[in-house]
Amino acid sequence: MNILLVEDDALLADAICDGVRQQEWAIEHAANADTAKAALLNHAYSVIVLDIGLPGASGLSVLRWMRERYDATPVLIITARGQLSERIKGLDDGADDYLIKPFEFDELLARLRALIRRSKGHVVGCLSCGEVRVDPEKRIVTRGGERVVLSAHEYRTLLVLIERPGRVVTRDYLQQAVYGNHMSVESNTIAVFIHQLRRKLGDHIVVTVHGHGYMIGEPQA
Structure with missing residues (x-):
């Protein structure tokens, strides 16, 4: 599994990256929307973990940009904003699942595994x-x-x-x-x-x- 983590909180990003690597999964980190877009233009990922509350352009802008380009990579949004309206907005813009901060790392892993299983069930033929x-x-x-x-x-x-x-x-x-x-x-x-x-x-x-x-x-x- 190859994951792109888009998160501006350096401490949280380091913790997630360390935990993911212990699972022997590959992970790359982008701290803002522009860096995330550059990574997505040049690499293929199994799943994207995307914080909504990025500095500058929001995580939702990255999500919309992906879907406009017909990039169907599964996206798990994470945010400190627990309001129902924010979760609905993310899902309407094309997110596949969400987690609200703070969350347990084991739950993050479980949701990532579930997204990968679901995506493999919708494989596009050659x-x-x-x-x-x-x-x-x-x-x-x-x-x-x-x-x-x-x-x-x-x-x-x-x-x-x-x-x-x-x-x-x-x-x-x-x-x-x-x-x-x-x-x-x-x-x-x-x-x-x-x-x-x-x-x-x-x-x-x-x-x-x-x-x-x-x-x-x-x-x-």
Whole structure:
């Protein structure tokens, strides 16, 4: 299990990290929203432990950003705010479970194990188009059986397209799926990712539908 802990309280974060490592699980720590987003763009995690009350941008903003990017990694929110409205807001924004501070460490472990069990019960099958194959669970891309290394943004672009074979996906939709609503990017960024995908996976993997967007596979009737 590989966990990302997003928590600004250094003492609590150290205690959680120490306890998790004693379980022989891997864990990384981010103390704010920006650091958490950077980690999520570059690494895959089994589960996220996310404090709502972060300095600056809130934990809920990280959660919304994840879900806008179609990142379905299980999220356990932890907070000192015990009000029902806060818990409801977190769950409505896409959290899978919650804990209220202070909590027993054994309960945290139990909830993490439960989230992993539930997520394994909803595994997405492999996706393919021609000789290109994507394993969303492992985040592995192959071409003709050979593994292809993609950047996090290239992978996200490919995944959005290959999940919608034969359907045109607009540049704006791709931009939102890759970056979310809250990041400003250059107008040609998606075109750059498409170029890189063609270079790595073959010129014909992505079709440009001029004036509309991009597509993988044959058009739907």
